[in-house]
Amino acid sequence: xxxxxxxxxxxxxxxxxxxxxxxxxxxxxxxxxxxxxxxxxxxxxxxxxxxxxxxxxxxxxxxxxxxxxxxxxxxxxxxxxxxxxxxxxxxxxxxxxxxxxxxxxxxxxxxxxxxxxxxxxxxxxxxxxxxxxxxxxxxxxxxxxxxxxxxxxxxxxxxxxxxxxxxxxxxxxxxxxxxxxxxxxxxxxxxxxxxxxxxxxxxxxxxxxx
Amino acid sequence: xxxxxxxxxxxxxxxxxxxxxxxxxxxxxxxxxxxxxxxxxxxxxxxxxxxxxxxxxxxxxxxxxxxxxxxxxxxxxxxxxxxxxxxxxxxxxxxxxxxxxxxxxxxxxxxxxxxxxxxxx
Numbered sequence: 001x002x003x004x005x006x007x008x009x010x011x012x013x014x015x016x017x018x019x020x021x022x023x024x025x026x027x028x029x030x031x032x033x034x035x036x037x038x039x040x041x042x043x044x045x046x047x048x049x050x051x052x053x054x055x056x057x058x059x060x061x062x063x064x065x066x067x068x069x070x071x072x073x074x075x076x077x078x079x080x081x082x083x084x085x086x087x088x089x090x091x092x093x094x095x096x097x098x099x100x101x102x103x104x105x106x107x108x109x110x111x112x113x114x115x116x117x118x119x120x121x122x123x124x125x126x127x128x129x130x131x132x133x134x135x136x137x138x139x140x141x142x143x144x145x146x147x148x149x150x151x152x153x154x155x156x157x158x159x160x161x162x163x164x165x166x167x168x169x170x171x172x173x174x175x176x177x178x179x180x181x182x183x184x185x186x187x188x189x190x191x192x193x194x195x196x197x198x199x200x201x202x203x204x205x206x207x208x209x210x
Numbered sequence: 211x212x213x214x215x216x217x218x219x220x221x222x223x224x225x226x227x228x229x230x231x232x233x234x235x236x237x238x239x240x241x242x243x244x245x246x247x248x249x250x251x252x253x254x255x256x257x258x259x260x261x262x263x264x265x266x267x268x269x270x271x272x273x274x275x276x277x278x279x280x281x282x283x284x285x286x287x288x289x290x291x292x293x294x295x296x297x298x299x300x301x302x303x304x305x306x307x308x309x310x311x312x313x314x315x316x317x318x319x320x321x322x323x324x325x326x327x328x329x330x331x
Contacts, residue, residue, distance in 0.1 A: 025221050026286065033290045037297040044301045048308035057320055071247055078243045082236050089232040089278060095224045179218035190278040194271060197243060201267045205250035206259065 028180040029187065036191050039154075043195055046147045047202060053143040054207060060138035065207030068128055068144070074204035077120050078196065081155075084113035085193040088162075092186045098174050103182065104166065110189065111162040114155055121152045144203070151199060154192055161185050222286035235277035242270040 054064065091106010093099075125148060129135070135145035165185060168178050218224060246266040249259065275281045281291045 023221075024216075025218060025223065029223055030289060034293060037293055040297065040301055041304065044304045048305045051305065051309045052312040055316065055320075057316075071250060075243060075247050079240060082240050085278065086232055086236040089227065089235075090229060093227055093229060096219055096227075098219055174218065176216070176218040179221065179224060183223050187279065190274065193239065193278070194274050197239060197267060197270045197274075200243060201246050201263050205246055206263050 024176055025180045025183065029183050032184040032187060036187060039191070040195075043150070043198075046143070046150060047198070050143045050147050050203065053140040055140075058138060059140040062133050062138050062141060064140065065144070065203055068133060069124070069204050069207075071204050073120070073124065074200050077117055078200050080113050080117045080120065081193050081196045084110045084117060085190050086110075087113060088186055088189045092182055095174060095179055095182060100169060100174060103174065104169060107162050107165060111159055114159050114162070114189075118152050118155050118159070121148060125149070147199065147203065151192070151195055154188075154195070158185070158189055158192060161188070222284070223280075226280045226286070231277045231280070235273050238273035238277075239270040242266040242273070 052058075056064065087106050088110035089106070091103050091110065094102030094106065125145065133141055135142050162185065165178070165181060168181065172178055174182075243266070246263050249262045249266065253259075254262070275294070279290070281287055281294060283291060
């Protein structure tokens, strides 16, 4: 094909003078995803330690999961954490249309359910400690508390993040930076549900039934 | 920090989520956990318990990976999917080898709890 104008002229740029910019949002969400995968490996270490200690010798005369944890109460916590993740996920749909109210509403409901989940967990741990099964009583109990507290701490930091997002959104709205933050927060919150279902099945159900 | 001159509402990770996906992920995860609860309450033999609980857990985690996280092989998500596939073996092997090594060690070195309790009487 012939072109009317010459391809190369004195003003033709043979290279880009500025570096090509990476996708602003994707670089943040992918970096955060890699953090979540490394976090999963921390939980793998905790699960492995728990599995090693899950025997009567390491319990040192104290009960194992079947005598400490209630599977039905754990199921209630499962519903609460799934409800919380569902609320935050639905709220994030407000990013599509710039609906700030939907985003904030989802975060508020998700945060309240997250707080309820933590309260369930903390009250269970306090009841176990009050019954003489505190974290210092045996290797098994140390591993159990470490696993449960690590997950609860993640939820707690997620709540702080949700509170911080209220301030960010109120001040800057749903700009690109806050969109990236909200996408990372959504992934973080969804990750807590994934970790919790493993905790529930492995500790509450498998540990409680054998 | 780079400038962000594009419309964030058009980003593929923003467009990806739908209410249906999140409803399905939540219902499947909750249903799998209810099924796991009833399996555990029926107190089946250990191997059956392990298989059925692992099955329900796998269903819940797959639903969450595909529907909550939206992992697929699209251009926007491919590297998340690849990195997850590369990390999963580490996750499983680190738990599996530890459990296998210590259960083998316990069998050779630890006293049988039943014998210990009979000696204490």
